[in-house]
Amino acid sequence: MESTRIAALLREGEAGDQVAVAGWVRTRRDSKQGFSFIELNDGSCMANLQIVVDADVPGYADVIGDVSTGASLRVAGELKESPGAKQRFELHAASLQLIGTADPETYPLQKKRHSFEFLREIAHLRSRTNTFGAIARVRNTVSRAIHDFFQSQGFLNIQTPIITTSDCEGAGEMFTVTTLLRESSVQNPVSGGGRDRTSLDTGHSTPDFANDFFGKRASLTVSGQLEAEIYATSLGPVYTFGPTFRAENSHTPRHLAEFWMVEPEVPFCDLEGDMQLAEQFIKSIVGVCLDECRDDMEFFNQRIEKTVLDTLHNILEHDFRHISYTEAMAIVTATDRDWEYPVTWGDNLQAEHERFLTEEHFRQPIIVFDYPRAIKPFYMYCNDDGKTVRAMDVLVPRVGEIIGGSQREHRLGQLDVRLEECGLDPAEYWWYRDLRRYGSVPHSGFGLGLERMLLLLTGMQNIRDVIPFPRTPNHAEF
RNA sequence: UCCCCUGUAGCUCAAUUGGUAGAGCGAGCGGCUGUUAACCGCUAGGUCGUAGGUUCGAGUCCUACCGGGGGAGCCA
Numbered sequence: 001m002e003s004t005r006i007a008a009l010l011r012e013g014e015a016g017d018q019v020a021v022a023g024w025v026r027t028r029r030d031s032k033q034g035f036s037f038i039e040l041n042d043g044s045c046m047a048n049l050q051i052v053v054d055a056d057v058p059g060y061a062d063v064i065g066d067v068s069t070g071a072s073l074r075v076a077g078e079l080k081e082s083p084g085a086k087q088r089f090e091l092h093a094a095s096l097q098l099i100g101t102a103d104p105e106t107y108p109l110q111k112k113r114h115s116f117e118f119l120r121e122i123a124h125l126r127s128r129t130n131t132f133g134a135i136a137r138v139r140n141t142v143s144r145a146i147h148d149f150f151q152s153q154g155f156l157n158i159q160t161p162i163i164t165t166s167d168c169e170g171a172g173e174m175f176t177v178t179t180l181l182r183e184s185s186v187q188n189p190v191s192g193g194g195r196d197r198t199s200l201d202t203g204h205s206t207p208d209f210a211n212d213f214f215g216k217r218a219s220l221t222v223s224g225q226l227e228a229e230i231y232a233t234s235l236g237p238v239y240t241f242g243p244t245f246r247a248e249n250s251h252t253p254r255h256l257a258e259f260w261m262v263e264p265e266v267p268f269c270d271l272e273g274d275m276q277l278a279e280q281f282i283k284s285i286v287g288v289c290l291d292e293c294r295d296d297m298e299f300f301n302q303r304i305e306k307t308v309l310d311t312l313h314n315i316l317e318h319d320f321r322h323i324s325y326t327e328a329m330a331i332v333t334a335t336d337r338d339w340e341y342p343v344t345w346g347d348n349l350q351a352e353h354e355r356f357l358t359e360e361h362f363r364q365p366i367i368v369f370d371y372p373r374a375i376k377p378f379y380m381y382c383n384d385d386g387k388t389v390r391a392m393d394v395l396v397p398r399v400g401e402i403i404g405g406s407q408r409e410h411r412l413g414q415l416d417v418r419l420e421e422c423g424l425d426p427a428e429y430w431w432y433r434d435l436r437r438y439g440s441v442p443h444s445g446f447g448l449g450l451e452r453m454l455l456l457l458t459g460m461q462n463i464r465d466v467i468p469f470p471r472t473p474n475h476a477e478f
Numbered sequence: 479u480c481c482c483c484u485g486u487a488g489c490u491c492a493a494u495u496g497g498u499a500g501a502g503c504g505a506g507c508g509g510c511u512g513u514u515a516a517c518c519g520c521u522a523g524g525u526c527g528u529a530g531g532u533u534c535g536a537g538u539c540c541u542a543c544c545g546g547g548g549g550a551g552c553c554a
Contacts, residue, residue, distance in 0.1 A: 027514080029512095029513050029514065029516070030511090030513090031510090031511060031512075031513070032509085032510075032511085033511080033512095035512085035513095036513090037512080037513050039514075048514095050513090050514075052512080052513095069504095082512090083512065084512065084514065085514090086513095086514055087514085104504085104505060104506085105488085105505060105506080106488080107488095107505095108488070108489085110488085110489065110503075110504050110505090111503090111504080111515070112489075112490080112502095112503055112504070112515075113489095113490085113515090114489065114490085115490070117546060117547070118489070118490090120546095121546095173552095223554090244554080246552090246553075246554090248551095248552060248553075249479065250479095250551080250552065250553080251547090251548090251549095252548085252549080252550085252551095252552095253548080254553085254554085255552085255554085256554090259554070261554060262554095340550085341550085348551095348552095350550085350551090351549090351550080351551090352550095401553075401554065402554070403554075404553075404554060447554055448554070449553090449554030450554085451554080452554055453554095462547095474545095
C-alpha cells in the first residue's frame with residue numbers, strides 16, 4: 001500500500017479507510033495492558049497522527065521498545081474516529097514497520113521545548129521540531145506566493161547573475177570569487193578545526209585579478225537590481241528572486257551573509273506606483289499565508305509571538321501610511337523623548353526612530369519617502385529641490401525596514417552628476433549609462449528581504465531561525 | 479568594527495558576603511493508565527568554556543583567549 005501524507009489524510013480521510021503512513025515518532029505512550037500510542041509526524045502539517053498499536057499486531061513485542069522519539073516508522077491500518085479529545089482521527093495499526101531507530105540515550109531532541117540557540121547547533125535535526133517544520137512550510141508558501149503575485153500581473157521572472165564583476169552601488173562588502181587560491185597556498189584548506197582565516201599567499205600583497213578566472217575581480221552579487229533594470233527597460237515589468245550575499249561583519253538578529261531577495265523592476269513607473277506595488281505585494285503574501293497556513297500561523301500566534309495574527313490582520317485592513325522623510329524627522333524631533341542618537345535633517349533615521357514611528361506613533365506599516373540624496377546611492381532619481389531623492393523604505397512593526405526601493409534616475413545628465421558626487425567612475429557603468437542613452441524611461445523598483453518577511457509572518461525574533469542554513473560571520477555549518 | 483550581558487549534568491537553569499556542586503525536564507529500570515506537555519517511585523550522569531593569577535580555600539574575585547546572546551553601525 002502506498003503511503004498517504006498525514007495532511008491529506010486529516011483533510012480528506014474518512015473513518016474506515018485503509019491507509020498507510022510513514023514518518024518520524026514524536027512520542028510513545030505505553031499501556032502495560034497491551035497497547036501503545038504513538039504520535040507520528042511526517043512533516044506535511046503541524047498535526048501528528050496518533051497511532052494505536054495493539055500487542056497482537058505482528059512484531060509488536062520485537063520492535064515497540066525501539067519506537068522512541070526520532071525513530072522512523074511505516075504503519076498501515078484502519079483510520080478510526082478517535083475517542084480522545086485531542087484528535088479527530090487515529091490510525092489503528094495492522095502492521096508496524098520500524099525503519100530506522102533513534103537511540104534515546106543520544107538523540108538530541110526531547111519532547112520538551114529547546115532554546116533556539118541550541119537548535120541552531122543541530123540544524124540538521126531542528127527541522128524535525130514543530131517550530132522549524134512550520135517555518136519551512138510557511139517559507140515554501142511565501143516563495144510560491146511571491147511568484148504567483150508577479151506572474152498574475154504579467155511580470156517576467158529574470159535570473160540575474162550570482163557571480164558579478166560590477167561593483168554595483170558599492171553597497172556593502174562583497175565576497176570575492178576567485179580561483180587564484182590553490183590548496184598549497186592556503187592555510188587550513190580543509191574544514192579541520194582551526195579558526196585561522198584562510199589567506200592569500202600569492203607572493204604579492206595584492207592578488208593580481210587580471211590572472212584570475214574572469215580576468216578581473218569577481219564577487220557574489222549584493223543585488224540583482226542593475227541587471228533587472230536592463231530587462232525591465234526592454235520587456236516590461238520583471239522581478240528577480242534569488243540569493244544575495246553581503247560580507248558585512250554584522251552580528252544582529254536581522255542580518256545574514258546569505259539571504260534571499262525579491263526585486264521587482266517596473267518601467268514607466270514612478271515612486272508612487274512603486275509604493276503602491278510594495279503595499280499590494282506585502283498584503284498579498286500576508287493574505288496567502290493566513291489563508292493557506294492556518295495551523296502553522298495559529299501555532300506561531302500561540303507559541304512564538306502572541307501578537308502575530310493581530311499584526312498581520314492590521315496590515316491587511318489598513319492602508320500604509322506614507323510620510324516623507326522630512327515629516328518623519330519632524331515627528332521624531334518633536335517628541336520629548338530622550339533618543340540615544342539625536343538626529344537632525346540630513347541624518348539617517350536610526351533604528352530606534354524607525355521603531356518608534358511604526359510601532360508607537362502610527363502603529364502600522366509606514367512608507368517613508370524622499371530621503372536626503374547625500375545618504376542614498378547614485379541610482380536614485382533626484383528631486384527638483386536638489387536635496388532629496390525618490391527613495392522609499394517600508395517599515396513594519398517588530399522588524400523595521402522590510403523593503404527598500406526607489407524611482408531610478410533615468411536622465412543621463414543627472415546620473416552622471418550623481419556618479420561624480422558618489423566618487424564612482426562613469427566608465428565602470430558604461431552599460432548602465434547606455435540604458436539612459438537609448439530609449440530611457442522612468443522606472444522604479446524595490447528589494448524585499450525574504451527572511452525579514454518571514455520574521456514578520458512568524459513572529460520569530462532571530463533571522464538565523466527563518467532560513468534553513470544560516471550563514472553569518474564564523475558560521476557556515478551544514 | 480564598537481559597547482553590554484552570558485558560558486555549571488544531554489537540555490533549561492539554581493548555588494546566600496569566596497567555604498566540599500543542586501533542581502526540573504530528558505535518559506535507564508520498575509509501577510499505573512484510552513493515553514495525549516501523562517502520572518508515581520528508584521538509578522545513573524558534572525575536571526563549573528579554556529589558560530593563567532589572587533587566596534588557607536575560587537563555580538563565585540582579577541586578566542587573556544574561545545563560544546553564545548543582545549545593542550549600535552550598515553542594510554533587505
